[in-house]
Amino acid sequence: MTRLAVDPITCTGHGLxxxxxxxxxxxxxxxxxxxxxxxxxxxxxxxxxxxxxxxxTRALRLRxxxxxx
Amino acid sequence: xxxxxxxELTRGLLDGPGPSFAQHCAAHGPLPVVDLHxxxxxxxxxxxxxxGFPTAAKLRSVAAAAAATRKAPVVVANGSxxxxxAAKDATLLALVPHLVLDGLALVAAALGASAAYLxxxxxxxxxxxxxxxxxxxxxxxxxxxxxxxxxxGEESALCAxxxxxxxxPRTKFPPVRExxxxxxxxxxxxxxxxxxLALVARGNDLAAAALLVTRRMEIAGTPxxxxxxxxxGSRIGDVLRLDDAQAVLIGGYAGTWVExxxxxxLRLDRSSLAPAGASLGAGVLAALPADRCGLRETAxxxxxxxAQSAGQCGxxxxxxPRIAAALDVxxxxxxxxxxxxxxVERWSGLLPGRGACSHPDATVRLVASALRVFxxxxxxxGADRCSAHTGRPFLPVPGSG
Numbered sequence: 001m002t003r004l005a006v007d008p009i010t011c012t013g014h015g016l017x018x019x020x021x022x023x024x025x026x027x028x029x030x031x032x033x034x035x036x037x038x039x040x041x042x043x044x045x046x047x048x049x050x051x052x053x054x055x056x057t058r059a060l061r062l063r064x065x066x067x068x069x
Numbered sequence: 070x071x072x073x074x075x076x077e078l079t080r081g082l083l084d085g086p087g088p089s090f091a092q093h094c095a096a097h098g099p100l101p102v103v104d105l106h107x108x109x110x111x112x113x114x115x116x117x118x119x120x121g122f123p124t125a126a127k128l129r130s131v132a133a134a135a136a137a138t139r140k141a142p143v144v145v146a147n148g149s150x151x152x153x154x155a156a157k158d159a160t161l162l163a164l165v166p167h168l169v170l171d172g173l174a175l176v177a178a179a180l181g182a183s184a185a186y187l188x189x190x191x192x193x194x195x196x197x198x199x200x201x202x203x204x205x206x207x208x209x210x211x212x213x214x215x216x217x218x219x220x221x222g223e224e225s226a227l228c229a230x231x232x233x234x235x236x237x238p239r240t241k242f243p244p245v246r247e248x249x250x251x252x253x254x255x256x257x258x259x260x261x262x263x264x265x266l267a268l269v270a271r272g273n274d275l276a277a278a279a280l281l282v283t284r285r286m287e288i289a290g291t292p293x294x295x296x297x298x299x300x301x302g303s304r305i306g307d308v309l310r311l312d313d314a315q316a317v318l319i320g321g322y323a324g325t326w327v328e329x330x331x332x333x334x335l336r337l338d339r340s341s342l343a344p345a346g347a348s349l350g351a352g353v354l355a356a357l358p359a360d361r362c363g364l365r366e367t368a369x370x371x372x373x374x375x376a377q378s379a380g381q382c383g384x385x386x387x388x389x390p391r392i393a394a395a396l397d398v399x400x401x402x403x404x405x406x407x408x409x410x411x412x413v414e415r416w417s418g419l420l421p422g423r424g425a426c427s428h429p430d431a432t433v434r435l436v437a438s439a440l441r442v443f444x445x446x447x448x449x450x451g452a453d454r455c456s457a458h459t460g461r462p463f464l465p466v467p468g469s470g
Contacts, residue, residue: 007240007425008240008381008382008383008384008385008423008424008425009239009240009381009382009425011382011383012383013383028384028419029419030383030384030387030388031383032383032384032387032423034419
């Protein structure tokens, strides 16, 4: 089971993730990411990985089995 | 002042002839050698720091992490008490310091710890150093002063402080139970939890079935604050005098408001409090007198809590000050801008689960309970009225005089 996770301390609200991955990430009114709840659909996994890698502060992760990677 | 007594109250944990080691030994006898893991499991002891986590599970996970990493763990007695309304940890450390130190020695021995710390307010340390000098603990205890800020007792913030870093919470992966002080598996237990352990180890099974409560109330207009040892399951109405109270703050500033009439019948244990959205928290019970404005009191507390955000996580950093400012407006006896209440509700929805620690979650829970319990007051404010007869604050807020 893979889901999106954000390290709230490392995240500084660049907002790049929401721009690149609107299917799974929206921004709150202060520019911080709101992640889609639950498991990522398999067809979105590749994109999600790329978006996580593009996070300027490396705050966005993909998380397996309920633990942060 | 007349004493407030209720039949169910005892002073068990705080009973004792005095704080010295000689007095402690005379009252309690020597510390027995016990199988702590089994004992704690059977006693069903839960942590008294706020989260109420089962102590046996904590012990087990630190032991497992120590075995897996082959690192000797660290044990920490947490007497930080950053909660301004609470006084139980300081009281305990002043009255029965050796019960806390016994508990720390027990967990240090059970885990084969390489280091032990006791963190407390700076003012308590000289006295504690004297008490420590009378003991011969196999694992020496290092005293550590904690900053008097709300989050100083949050376990990851405390571990950071013990490592010489700023006392800020960090994300829960990995938890301090796996990697805490000096990167070692770390067991952080509240000082009350440790004192109870010391009594349970001596065969006092009732010790696990009670909790320290800091009571705040007013009796005939006079503020009353004390700390009592109360059996779990006691009715709040038997613990607090509620004749002249409108609501009870249960748990402290990370807690919940409940109407006095409803609170009176609630029992002090997890399962009874949960349906009322409340929990034991840091063991604070504050009975808000009828002549105060619950919204004003909450606004004061929330302003303090917003300022006490570690400022690390965007939603907390942005959301709490906005909620606090809005609450400040709602606390005035004047019509509030339309939509302000909806703003508070929306911001409150944006915070839970989005911080490294539970500070934002707890604060919006407090706010929601205030808006529910003091809804009539809110309507009164809309009509330029307020039920407060005094501007004297009831709940203590550091820095506000």
